[in-house]
Amino acid sequence: MDILKTLSEQAENYQKIMEERIENLKNRSEVYKEHSSVFKDFYSHAYKPITGKSKGEKLNSKDVQETLDRIKSDIDVSHSQVGEISGDISDAYNSTQDYKTGIKNKIKYLTGLLSDINLMMDEEANSVVFKDSLSNRNFIDDDFTNSNKANIATSEGIATLSTVRDENISQHISKVTVGGDGEKGNYHIVKKVNISTASTEYDIQAKLKSEENPKDDEGAIADSNPSTWIEYQKIGIRPEDKERYILDWGSAKEIGDDLSFRINIELDKVRAINWIDISQYIPEKCNASPLIYTVRTSKDGSNFTPIYSKEAINQSINMVPQEYMEEDILNRDHNIKLSSQGVLSFSPVEAKFIEVILKQPIAYGEMVGDYYYTKTIKTGDEVVSKTIISKDMVPESILEGPPGIYRVD
Numbered sequence: 242m243d244i245l246k247t248l249s250e251q252a253e254n255y256q257k258i259m260e261e262r263i264e265n266l267k268n269r270s271e272v273y274k275e276h277s278s279v280f281k282d283f284y285s286h287a288y289k290p291i292t293g294k295s296k297g298e299k300l301n302s303k304d305v306q307e308t309l310d311r312i313k314s315d316i317d318v319s320h321s322q323v324g325e326i327s328g329d330i331s332d333a334y335n336s337t338q339d340y341k342t343g344i345k346n347k348i349k350y351l352t353g354l355l356s357d358i359n360l361m362m363d364e365e366a367n368s369v370v371f372k373d374s375l376s377n378r379n380f381i382d383d384d385f386t387n388s389n390k391a392n393i394a395t396s397e398g399i400a401t402l403s404t405v406r407d408e409n410i411s412q413h414i415s416k417v418t419v420g421g422d423g424e425k426g427n428y429h430i431v432k433k434v435n436i437s438t439a440s441t442e443y444d445i446q447a448k449l450k451s452e453e454n455p456k457d458d459e460g461a462i463a464d465s466n467p468s469t470w471i472e473y474q475k476i477g478i479r480p481e482d483k484e485r486y487i488l489d490w491g492s493a494k495e496i497g498d499d500l501s502f503r504i505n506i507e508l509d510k511v512r513a514i515n516w517i518d519i520s521q522y523i524p525e526k527c528n529a530s531p532l533i534y535t536v537r538t539s540k541d542g543s544n545f546t547p548i549y550s551k552e553a554i555n556q557s558i559n560m561v562p563q564e565y566m567e568e569d570i571l572n573r574d575h576n577i578k579l580s581s582q583g584v585l586s587f588s589p590v591e592a593k594f595i596e597v598i599l600k601q602p603i604a605y606g607e608m609v610g611d612y613y614y615t616k617t618i619k620t621g622d623e624v625v626s627k628t629i630i631s632k633d634m635v636p637e638s639i640l641e642g643p644p645g646i647y648r649v650d
């Protein structure tokens with residue numbers, strides 16, 4: 242903020258106040274007195290809001306108007322300064338972004354050099370290394386290329402040449418099982434609806450999503466159909482609510498508890514695999530992506546080996562393509578190739594069993610609900626008692642019927 246400019250603008254406001262006050266004064270003494278008063282007020286309230294009458298004094302319409310004018314003057318001064326601050330912040334942000342882009346470009350350049358050195362260090366002494374980043378095609382002269390060109394794709398840092406063999410192993414999956422510390426399906430998750438009943442007292446305002454589709458089919462994991470998926474959850478409920486409504490669900494130890502989800506896949510026989518695609522489903526209110534904790538393979542179902550040199554991957558699945566993290570490239574672990582959108586590529590391995598463990602470290606809010614039942618005892622029209630009872634105490638005919646009041650003899 243320009244301090245001198247702020248002071249100057251406040252001085253202009255006080256000058257206007259002084260002109261208004263001395264306009265109708267009759268002698269030099271009154272002018273001098275008013276002049277001294279305004280100057281004293283200015284020096285006392287520099288950089289502060291312009292104040293009017295002191296506490297306890299009565300205000301007339303003229304005083305109120307003067308106060309409003311002063312408030313407007315303060316707002317005008319503040320507004321002009323906010324505009325300047327906004328411009329300064331914008332300039333600083335743009336400068337920072339330019340600096341950040343420059344640093345990233347330098348990192349990419351150094352990463353390329355280190356990758357080249359790593360490649361040459363891994364080769365034998367008599368070998369010849371041909372290298373190209375494949376990120377800049379400006380130096381490729383197409384006029385002198387007579388043979389068929391190779392298809393090169395460099396999305397997300399992966400250079401793809403001709404494909405030797407492409408096979409979807411999902412069609413050879415014989416069994417899929419899931420586990421973890423939660424439960425599969427979207428049970429107890431509700432959505433808002435507006436369903437009228439015979440009595441407005443029992444109009445339905447919410448409905449369980451599981452009544453339409455529970456999303457608990459394990460086969461959806463490997464059916465290669467983007468319109469089907471499985472959901473896995475761990476719901477946290479306050480202890481007083483569980484006790485009040487006699488709820489026997491809500492497996493989280495506390496609200497905000499972590500969630501672990503394990504997927505076990507069994508193929509029909511031992512097969513060669515070199516990539517796994519994990520397509521995530523993001524609920525409407527979820528503000529975090531799950532972490533791929535580990536991926537392991539096995540030939541016999543007993544001895545599992547991580548697909549990467551480190552067992553715990555701990556990387557999130559991003560929604561949009563992103564570049565590889567520089568630290569993953571610099572560590573010389575050529576097996577680590579975790580693409581940002583859930584594609585894990587690795588050196589070919591022979592496997593019949595695949596284990597994938599996902600973790601959800603960040604909880605999010607959802608609207609949950611369940612049916613509950615009350616037992617009411619009446620004497621004539623007078624209610625003697627009304628208590629919430631567990632589902633086990635309710636007759637089957639009532640459980641299968643619509644919401645309402647049922648008479649039980």
